Amino acid sequence: MLNRIVLIGRLTRDPELRFTPANGVPVTQFTIAVDRPFVNQKGEREADFIRIVAWRKLAEICSANLTKGRLVAVEGRLQIRSYDGKDGQRKYVTEVVADTVQFLDKAKSGPNDDSPDNFDADFSFDPGLDDIEGDGVPF
Amino acid sequence: MLNRIVLIGRLTRDPELRFTPANGVPVTQFTIAVDRPFVNQKGEREADFIRIVAWRKLAEICSANLTKGRLVAVEGRLQIRSYDGKDGQRKYVTEVVADTVQFLDKAKSGPNDDSPDNFDADFSFDPGLDDIEGDGVPF
Amino acid sequence: MLNRIVLIGRLTRDPELRFTPANGVPVTQFTIAVDRPFVNQKGEREADFIRIVAWRKLAEICSANLTKGRLVAVEGRLQIRSYDGKDGQRKYVTEVVADTVQFLDKAKSGPNDDSPDNFDADFSFDPGLDDIEGDGVPF
Amino acid sequence: MLNRIVLIGRLTRDPELRFTPANGVPVTQFTIAVDRPFVNQKGEREADFIRIVAWRKLAEICSANLTKGRLVAVEGRLQIRSYDGKDGQRKYVTEVVADTVQFLDKAKSGPNDDSPDNFDADFSFDPGLDDIEGDGVPF
DNA sequence: TTTT
DNA sequence: TTTT
Numbered sequence: 050m051l052n053r054i055v056l057i058g059r060l061t062r063d064p065e066l067r068f069t070p071a072n073g074v075p076v077t078q079f080t081i082a083v084d085r086p087f088v089n090q091k092g093e094r095e096a097d098f099i100r101i102v103a104w105r106k107l108a109e110i111c112s113a114n115l116t117k118g119r120l121v122a123v124e125g126r127l128q129i130r131s132y133d134g135k136d137g138q139r140k141y142v143t144e145v146v147a148d149t150v151q152f153l154d155k156a157k158s159g160p161n162d163d164s165p166d167n168f169d170a171d172f173s174f175d176p177g178l179d180d181i182e183g184d185g186v187p188f
Numbered sequence: 189m190l191n192r193i194v195l196i197g198r199l200t201r202d203p204e205l206r207f208t209p210a211n212g213v214p215v216t217q218f219t220i221a222v223d224r225p226f227v228n229q230k231g232e233r234e235a236d237f238i239r240i241v242a243w244r245k246l247a248e249i250c251s252a253n254l255t256k257g258r259l260v261a262v263e264g265r266l267q268i269r270s271y272d273g274k275d276g277q278r279k280y281v282t283e284v285v286a287d288t289v290q291f292l293d294k295a296k297s298g299p300n301d302d303s304p305d306n307f308d309a310d311f312s313f314d315p316g317l318d319d320i321e322g323d324g325v326p327f
Numbered sequence: 328m329l330n331r332i333v334l335i336g337r338l339t340r341d342p343e344l345r346f347t348p349a350n351g352v353p354v355t356q357f358t359i360a361v362d363r364p365f366v367n368q369k370g371e372r373e374a375d376f377i378r379i380v381a382w383r384k385l386a387e388i389c390s391a392n393l394t395k396g397r398l399v400a401v402e403g404r405l406q407i408r409s410y411d412g413k414d415g416q417r418k419y420v421t422e423v424v425a426d427t428v429q430f431l432d433k434a435k436s437g438p439n440d441d442s443p444d445n446f447d448a449d450f451s452f453d454p455g456l457d458d459i460e461g462d463g464v465p466f
Numbered sequence: 467m468l469n470r471i472v473l474i475g476r477l478t479r480d481p482e483l484r485f486t487p488a489n490g491v492p493v494t495q496f497t498i499a500v501d502r503p504f505v506n507q508k509g510e511r512e513a514d515f516i517r518i519v520a521w522r523k524l525a526e527i528c529s530a531n532l533t534k535g536r537l538v539a540v541e542g543r544l545q546i547r548s549y550d551g552k553d554g555q556r557k558y559v560t561e562v563v564a565d566t567v568q569f570l571d572k573a574k575s576g577p578n579d580d581s582p583d584n585f586d587a588d589f590s591f592d593p594g595l596d597d598i599e600g601d602g603v604p605f
Numbered sequence: 606t607t608t609t
Numbered sequence: 610t611t612t613t
Contacts, residue, residue: 058330191500328568398613
């Protein structure tokens, strides 16, 4: 019913862009390492390695811009997907379906500006209502 | 950049449906009482009264279904909106622009089913990709 | 670094209370079914079955009060835990470590009041500062 | 009942550390500019200026380390606080009470390491259970 | 100004 | 493996 997750972490490797066989829809998948908020008994900080999936335009932007080690904020929904393995066994994949991915540091060799960028899965949150919201109507 | 809020609370009164003067876009505004997670020094549980705004289809669904006292989960974005008051002073309104509103209890006099309903600001998160996601492709 | 998840769903079965062998710390584990925000191509609403873990006092409260079918809101952190299976293979479990569990409907046979209850993993968010926050100091 | 907000934005000025008159408890307050996820009709990206409050140890860490322009992720709870103004009018302040503040960029003149740091309002989420969680018990 |  |  409600399913919302927000993560900040670093890519463990470069994302790869794929296309679904049936419809040619762009998908990308990558994993981010998210540090735990405490240290273990050996005093080490561990991380959770969380799988992210992005679709369509967001997939293209992510695969074009992200590389191993980049810091990102991801907003999305937790999903458990199942598929049948080659061994005939039912397998389960837990992943975060991203709605938004924000780039929090800058590419090493990029045009050296300093502001993070924000990319949405779609433009749905654009209210197209700024004329309304901005015209002083206190509704 | 990232701005995400999730609330559960009860409507302090019935919502009212309005339409923006310029474009006739449906808007509704209501306030929910969200209990604080602790009691004050008098042992009382206080609440925060948080203003919610919903637009378009979501506005219509909310105003048609919600009434004072109903329990809802709201997902959205925190916004500070300014407008010029009648007294010539700049005023600020803090409110949550809802993306999703979920009805967590049932209307008192409704057809007595028991499952909460979920309504989105738009259908944008519908991937329209179930054919893909469901066909066993482990991508 | 940042890892925050909020879920609303229904228990798939009664939780069971256990105690860690080493220290006797209470743990409970249960799964909630979280409806997806869209229907699949057959027009069916699917759900994600998400594993929740609660520790200590929260574990006790959950196991004492929750039963199959109950509606809850869970706040926590997504964790991927590994352990070595009996077959010598490394296994991975993805689960949400709950900080807060809120009961959103009432037990069927309970003392028939209507307000949801809220339980925290700990009292850490209690600022113990109400004397301060409430005394009109605008800081 | 449930009240959770996650924000990423930049400080609009240096935070200032204060102490409550009654108990000498450290408090800091600052504002972050959070870019909206869309542009207005003039093609400009606007921001919401959101007030943050941190208490005690977190207040000290924030005021000691943060300066105008720094990028932070804030997790907390939305609160509407009231106090009586000098003009005898009841005033309302909307602010986010921070549980966690994460520093997402590095201080300009700092020891040039590259990893963001994470600070909690308290250590309550530290399960102190790593011995348990890590010992291979599949509970 | 407020809900249960 | 699953809830309403």
